Amino acid sequence: xxxxxxxxxxxxxxxxxxxxxxxxxxxxxxxxxxxxxxxxxxxxxxxxxxxxxxxxxxxxxxxxxxxxxxxxxxxxxxxxxxxxxxxxxxxxxxxxxxxxxxxxxxxxxxxxxxxxxxxxxxxxxxxxxxxxxxxxxxxxxxxxxxxxxxxxxxxxxxxxxxxxxxxxxxxxxxxxxxxxxxxxxxxxxxxxxxxxxxxxxxxxxxxxxxxxxxxxxxxxxxxxxxxxxxxxxxxxxxxxxxxxxxxxxxxxxxxxxxxxxxxxxxxxxxxxxxxxxxxxxxxxx
Amino acid sequence: xxxxxxxxxxxxxxxxxxxxxxxxxxxxxxxxxxxxxxxxxxxxxxxxxxxxxxxxxxxxxxxxxxxxxxxxxxxxxxxxxxxxxxxxxxxxxxxxxxxxxxxxxxxxxxxxxxxxxxxxxxxxxxxxxxxxxxxxxxxxxxxxxxxxxxxxxxxxxxxxxxxxxxxxxxxxxxxxxxxxxxxxxxxxxxxxxxxxxxxxxxxxxxxxxxxxxxxxxxxxxxxxxxxxxxxxxxxxxxxxxxxxxxxxxxxxxxxxxxxxxxxxxxxxxxxxxxxxxxxxxxxxxxxxxxxxxxxxxxxxxxxxxxxxxxxxxxxxxxxxxxxxxxxxxxxxxxxxxxxxxxxxxxxxxxxxxxxxxxxxxxxxxxxxxxxxxxxxxxxxxxxxxxxxxxxxxxxxxxxxxxxxxxxxxx
Numbered sequence: 001x002x003x004x005x006x007x008x009x010x011x012x013x014x015x016x017x018x019x020x021x022x023x024x025x026x027x028x029x030x031x032x033x034x035x036x037x038x039x040x041x042x043x044x045x046x047x048x049x050x051x052x053x054x055x056x057x058x059x060x061x062x063x064x065x066x067x068x069x070x071x072x073x074x075x076x077x078x079x080x081x082x083x084x085x086x087x088x089x090x091x092x093x094x095x096x097x098x099x100x101x102x103x104x105x106x107x108x109x110x111x112x113x114x115x116x117x118x119x120x121x122x123x124x125x126x127x128x129x130x131x132x133x134x135x136x137x138x139x140x141x142x143x144x145x146x147x148x149x150x151x152x153x154x155x156x157x158x159x160x161x162x163x164x165x166x167x168x169x170x171x172x173x174x175x176x177x178x179x180x181x182x183x184x185x186x187x188x189x190x191x192x193x194x195x196x197x198x199x200x201x202x203x204x205x206x207x208x209x210x211x212x213x214x215x216x217x218x219x220x221x222x223x224x225x226x227x228x229x230x231x232x233x234x235x236x237x238x239x240x241x242x243x244x245x246x247x248x249x250x251x252x253x254x255x256x257x258x259x260x261x262x263x264x265x266x267x268x269x270x271x272x273x274x275x276x277x278x279x280x281x282x283x284x285x
Numbered sequence: 286x287x288x289x290x291x292x293x294x295x296x297x298x299x300x301x302x303x304x305x306x307x308x309x310x311x312x313x314x315x316x317x318x319x320x321x322x323x324x325x326x327x328x329x330x331x332x333x334x335x336x337x338x339x340x341x342x343x344x345x346x347x348x349x350x351x352x353x354x355x356x357x358x359x360x361x362x363x364x365x366x367x368x369x370x371x372x373x374x375x376x377x378x379x380x381x382x383x384x385x386x387x388x389x390x391x392x393x394x395x396x397x398x399x400x401x402x403x404x405x406x407x408x409x410x411x412x413x414x415x416x417x418x419x420x421x422x423x424x425x426x427x428x429x430x431x432x433x434x435x436x437x438x439x440x441x442x443x444x445x446x447x448x449x450x451x452x453x454x455x456x457x458x459x460x461x462x463x464x465x466x467x468x469x470x471x472x473x474x475x476x477x478x479x480x481x482x483x484x485x486x487x488x489x490x491x492x493x494x495x496x497x498x499x500x501x502x503x504x505x506x507x508x509x510x511x512x513x514x515x516x517x518x519x520x521x522x523x524x525x526x527x528x529x530x531x532x533x534x535x536x537x538x539x540x541x542x543x544x545x546x547x548x549x550x551x552x553x554x555x556x557x558x559x560x561x562x563x564x565x566x567x568x569x570x571x572x573x574x575x576x577x578x579x580x581x582x583x584x585x586x587x588x589x590x591x592x593x594x595x596x597x598x599x600x601x602x603x604x605x606x607x608x609x610x611x612x613x614x615x616x617x618x619x620x621x622x623x624x625x626x627x628x629x630x631x632x633x634x635x636x637x638x639x640x641x642x643x644x645x646x647x648x649x650x651x652x653x654x655x656x657x658x659x660x661x662x663x664x665x666x667x668x669x670x671x672x673x674x675x676x677x678x679x680x681x682x683x684x685x686x687x688x689x690x691x692x693x694x695x
Contacts, residue, residue, distance in 0.1 A: 077352065107499045113437035114423040115430070131429045134416020136355035137436045141499040148352050149416060151345025156416040237502070245499045249435050252495040252514050256438060256488060263484040267383050271476065274385040 035104060035123035037214075037222030038163065038177060039193040040097045041200065042234065043207055044184035047084055047095040051176035051185065055082050058164060058175040068095060073235060078148045081161040082176060089229040096234035099176075100125060100146045100161035101214060102222030104190075107245035108138035108147055116158075117147070123190065123222045124163035132158060143218055143240050163222065193224050200226060219244025303462070314679045325668035332665020335658050336413060344416060347658040353646050354653035359414040361641035363663055365493050366634050367407030369517070372525025374400025374450060375486035378479045380562075389555055391548060394457055394683045395536065396529050399674065401450040406670040408443045413662065435495045442489035449482035460688055461681040468691070491518040497640055505644035507586055507595045510577045513640070519570045523563045524633040527606075527626035530556055530563075534623050536684065543684040553619050560622045563629065564610035571603050591647060598639065602632025 047068045056063050062079050066072075068086040070093055076083050082099040102125050108117040109125060116132035119125050127147070134156055138147045150156035164174035172178070177185040186193065194215060201208045213231050214221035217240050225236070232238045339347050350357050377396045380386045412418045423429040424440050431437045452474050459468035494517030497504060510516070537544060537552055544552075586592050606628035613621035642653065678684060 075352075110433045111436065111499060113431040113434040113440055114420065129417075131420065131423055132417055133420035133423060134418070135414075135436065136416065137434070137496070139352070139355040140497075140503075143499075143502060145353060149355060150343065151348075151350060152343040154341060154343055156343060239502055241501065245501070246433065248501060248511070249495055249498040251511070252435065252491070252498065253433070253438070259488055260484060263487060264480050267379075267480045267483055271383045271385070271480075274383070 033121045034189040034191060035222060036163070036168065036188065037102060037123055037190040037193050037224060038174065039186040039188070039197055039224045039226070041184050041186075041226045042094055042096050043226060043228050044182050045084065045095040045097065046182045046184075047086055048181060049084055050179045050181055051097070052080065052082055052084060054175040054179035055161075056080065058167070061159075074098075076146065076148060076160075078150045078157075078159045081159060085235060087234050089233040091228045094228060094234060096227070096236070097223075097225070098235070099223065100163070101144050101218065102161075102163055103218050103244065104220040104222070105218075105244035105246050107141040107143060107218075110246035110249070111137045111141035113137070120165060122165070122168060124165040124168065125160075125222075126162045126165045127158045127160060129157055134158075141245065143245055144237065190220075190222060190224070197224055197226055216242040218242075219247070306462075310680055315675075321671075325671070328661060329665045329668050329672075332662045332669075335662050335665075339413060339662075344414070347656060347662070349653055349656045349659070351651070351653055353649050354642070356414075356645070357642060357653055358655035358659045358663060359410060361638050362634070363407045363410040363666060365641050366637040367403055368493060369490065369521045369524040369633055369637060370528045370630070371400045371403035371407070372486065372490055372521035373529040374453075374525070375483050375490075376522050376525045377529065378453065379483050382476055382479045383483070388558060391551060392529060392533065392555060394454070395533070395678075397450055397453045398457075398677060398683055399528075399532060401447065401454055402670050402674055404443060404447050404450065406666050406673075408447075410663075410666045435492055435498070439489050439492045439496065442485045442492065446482055446485045446489065449478045449485060452478040453482065457681050457683055457687075460691060463688070463690075465690065486521075487518060490521040491515060493517055494640075500645070503646050504640060505591055505647040506581065506583055507578075507591060508636075508640045508644045510581060512573065512577050516570065516573060516577070519566060519573060520633060520636065523566045523570065523629060526559050526563050526566075527629040527633075530559055530622060530626040531630060536678070540678055540684050543678070545686070556619055556622050557614065557617060560610045560614040560625070563625070564607055564614060567603060567607035567610065567629070571599070571607060574599060574603070591644065594639070594643075598632060598635045602628055602635055606632065 049064060049067065052064045055061070059081060061081065064080060064083075066074060068074070068084050070086045070088045072085075074083045074085055076098055082097065084095050084097055087094050087096060102123060103119075106117070106119050106125050109115075109119045111117070112132075113135070114131040114133055116128045116130075117125065117138045118128060134149070136147075136149055138158065139145070139149060146160050148159045150159065164172070164176075167174060173187050174185075177187045186196065188196070194212065197212045197215075201210055201212070207228060209227050209229055209231070211227075211231065213225040213227065213236055214223055217237075219242065225231070227234055227236075230238075335347050344350060348357060348359070374397045377389055377393055381390050381393050412421065415421060424431060424437050425444065452471065456468050456472040456475070459465075459471055491514035494513035494515075497509070497513055498511065501509060533552065533556070537549070541549070587596065606625040609621055609625035609628065612618075613625060642655075646653075682688060
């Protein structure tokens with residue numbers, strides 16, 4: 001899906017003189033790789049925080065000290081990549097997960113000027129410390145406000161869920177999925193997960209609210225969520241656009257090569273035209 | 286004179302070698318205990334201490350930035366506003382070298398110097414805001430090109446534009462060093478640098494606005510629009526020129542000994558012309574803003590706190606200074622032109638901060654307010670820039686006329 005943008009960027013690379021060095025790479029595609037994701041079913045979630053503890057352990061983060069409590073919104077931070085919150089809803093207390101959505105076309109990836117934020121071919125969006133310069137533009141751009149920054153470190157990292165990319169590469173499940181005792185989490189290709197989510201809604205229309213959060217939001221995400229109640233009751237952002245966020249700055253980026261080619265020619269033309277005209281003093285632009 | 290051929294740098298330094306000349310130029314000229322120095326020096330030292338703390342304990346130790354508002358004063362004011370203020374250089378070089386409006390030529394050198402220093406310092410201040418500044422070369426050296434990022438474009442443009450401005454200014458440096466041949470070569474590159482510089486400026490002035498396009502839901506709807514890049518570009522024209530007017534009035538007073546009687550008189554005529562251009566571009570900008578507002582259908586938001594704030598920006602700091610510029614142009618009232626330029630600059634500060642800081646996450650429970658330490662560092666950066674500016678003005682022929690050999694060679 002992000003091919004359109006990549007193609008354009010390759011063209012851009014050819015056009016603007018500044019980019020002439022770095023393009024050779026890029027071409028090695030592993031084909032037949034599909035985006036993977038996680039399906040989170042909040043009707044099954046029992047709020048036990050097993051996922052939080054497993055995540056903290058795998059990624060060497062401090063263990064969570066607080067518990068989900070209705071009325072209190074806990075947030076992911078530089079110390080926790082995933083949180084479970086409790087909400088008082090029209091259908092009683094319901095739990096909801098908050099973590100990186102692993103967008104199909106992530107704003108953070110498009111925002112990153114060093115490719116530190118990176119959408120892998122397998123689907124997880126990962127952060128690479130050896131590239132990141134800590135500008136925090138990913139945080140400005142992410143509509144879900146997921147990347148978190150270590151403000152109190154001299155060598156700060158960006159902390160966010162990576163869908164346990166290293167574990168996936170080894171053929172293991174993400175830690176949260178593996179440790180969920182309630183089968184509220186499911187890992188698979190995004191296509192399978194969507195199918196499964198639809199099946200659950202169809203088979204149990206009374207239990208589920210008829211919407212898969214992440215199917216359309218922000219152009220589609222890797223984390224898909226099911227809920228018994230409308231998603232705004234669970235603190236999900238429901239004001240997001242359905243097209244991808246990189247789409248928003250695409251128009252501007254598209255205009256760059258044209259300005260680069262046309263402007264100098266135009267300016268030189270005007271310069272030649274006004275060259276011998278010294279009487280133009282009172283003219284404004 | 287065979288010496289000149291071997292060493293491009295020489296001549297006119299009373300026979301001194303280039304090194305002893307440079308050493309003598311390093312010494313301070315002018316009084317040391319001036320009110321400006323007494324105020325600015327402690328702040329610069331304080332800023333330096335704070336910067337050390339920042340690199341030792343992390344950005345959070347001296348800033349109030351949060352996970353929700355990751356860009357604060359250092360980006361919103363130093364970079365986004367500062368670069369708009371530095372827009373005067375590309376506008377003036379456009380007028381003088383492209384449109385051949387010779388009348389403004391005397392202002393070019395000082396404006397380009399100001400622009401160059403502004404980029405050097407305000408974009409340099411960006412390094413303080415980077416969490417991992419040792420990776421700042423990654424987008425430049427080519428193994429990690431994030432080409433789909435607007436920030437990638439902006440970063441490259443900052444770098445290239447600084448080089449372009451340095452080339453534009455370099456003949457003056459050559460005049461200072463008495464390097465005739467170098468001056469000739471460097472000034473032959475001016476037009477190319479100007480054209481390149483204007484192209485870069487068009488793109489990164491608007492690019493700074495485009496940075497915020499992806500933060501669609503985070504910026505207050507009265508300020509977010511898909512036209513932010515165009516609005517940023519248009520407003521950088523009169524922001525830059527207002528800065529030229531404002532700064533020019535100060536430098537002309539402070540360094541009046543550098544100027545001849547003639548150039549003092551000429552300066553008023555120049556301001557008069559600039560007022561007209563400011564009024565014109567501000568009208569275009571205001572018109573665009575009104576179109577964007579009507580198109581956005583945000584009438585319902587006007588009767589809120591942010592609505593009044595928006596109206597204050599639009600009427601008090603765009604419409605009012607625009608009319609002042611018009612009026613003072615008609616009446617040829619120089620004082621009023623200066624007042625209008627100050628109002629315009631305040632309006633630009635308001636506008637840039639409203640998008641990048643004040644209206645950013647306007648609905649968050651806790652608002653970001655810069656800490657006194659962030660403000661102190663910002664002031665330290667500005668003062669350091671002024672010190673360097675003063676150092677250059679006192680030595681190089683920026684405000685005063687070029688040495689006589691320059692005209693002889695033409």
